[in-house]
Amino acid sequence: MAIFQLKNLVFPADTQVTVTVFCNDPAVLKKIEAGYISGDGCHQDLSMPDSLRKFEPVPFNVCGNNLDFQLMLRGEGFHTIKLQFEIDGQSDYEYLEFYSLYDDLFKLNPYKGNFHSHTTDSDGLHSPQNTLCIAREAGFDYAAFSEHRLYTDHTDEFEGLCDRLGTKLFHAEEVHSLPRWVCHILSIGANAGVSQLQSSEPFIAEVEKAKNNYTELEPALQNYAAQSEVITKYIKMRGGKAVLCHPYWKHTGRLNVPKQLTDILFRKIAFDAVELITCEYENNSLANARYHELAAEGKALPVMAGNDWHGQNGERMECAYNISFAEDCSETGIIDAIVNRRNTAVFGENDPMVFGDFRMVSYALFLIKNFYPAYNSVSEQLGLDILCSIDSGEFSSRSAELKAQLDLMKMMLKY
Secondary structure: OOOEEEOOOEEEOOEEEEEEEEEOOHHHHHOEEEEEEOOOOOOOOOOOOOOOOOOEEOOOEEEOOEEEEEEEEOOOEEEEEEEEEEEOOEEEEEEEEEEEEOHHHHOOEEEEEEOOEOOOOOOOOOOHHHHHHHHHHOOOOEEEEOOEOOOOOOOOOOHHHHHHHOOEEEEEEEEEOOOOOOOEEEEEOOOOOOHHHOOOHHHHHHHHHHHHHHOOOOHHHHHHHHHHHHHHHHHHHOOOEEEEOOOOOEEOOEEOOOHHHHHHHHHHOOOOEEEEEOOOHHHHHHHHHHHHHHHHOOOOOOEEEOOOEOOOOOOOHHHEEEEEEEOOOOHHHHHHHHHOOOEEEEEOOOOOEEEOOHHHHHHHHHHHHHOHHHHHHHHHHHHHHHHHHOOOOOOOHHHHHHHHHHHHHHHHHEO
């Protein structure tokens, strides 16, 4: 167990702050030294250290069992304090990491979640309420049910459950081009569904007209490209955002969307974001390669992750998720973070890889290492506790205590 713990993990940049460290063993305070490495790698006087391993000695005040450091946190990034002490006559040390942010990002909060999951309303194996509990187990602050060709709205039905879990439920739908489900487009935040309109005369007429925009493709592929264009238009008409799903997903060894069609989707359809990260290594590698090509041309879309969770054996919600930076955990707030590039797409549970704009990725990596391990542990307990209580409808006082712990962790994250 660590002897030292930071009161707060995130501080405003370019500001003189008090960094408070709690000590769980006052005996070590009798002989203790402290060193500091700033976020930019320089000493406090902006000089360069003569060794990468060298910590700059910094003064501190002892206040009861706490250590207080007065530091000017230059710029945005990681900072480290090294505390060297003696315990039972043996020299030991601990590292404490914290982070500084410029005001635009400091005033926002991190929220973890996913828009792409399936329940028993389509081809998922778990009920909607069980899926919400599993999302809480995974540490998710928000979730959505993106059923195949079906728009659902459980927000009123599960309002009480969401309050107990501290997990927000948003709107989504996975819309497919017909007759074969070639192109998959995720609708997020729309106020109504689109799939039921695909057989209507106005929709079909618009698709026929849109085919003229894709004459470089074979006729069959023209149809799918035109449908994608019209689907995207209808999603936006319903107040939603359109996301290109798993662009390089393979089904039984075959790319679900032919490469020439995928290229057209990236270059000519007005998607609001791309599902850059899924739970599949091959899709992730190819999607990222294409993303960098488009970025070089100035055409890169905002990125997000979608775990496409169905609850099958071996599937883990934690395999892919978003860390979104928003003022609040509302549907509009999270979607605004995604489309305005204040979102990171995370892949993998152990040594995860993070994708997005540099500032967001750097901050997300810090949170994954220093904040989310403890947060996820409490989240898992809360999700399991409520999952076990759903059938009886009798929720324990422990659930409320765990929820309060999560709220406190969020509140104490920032200075």
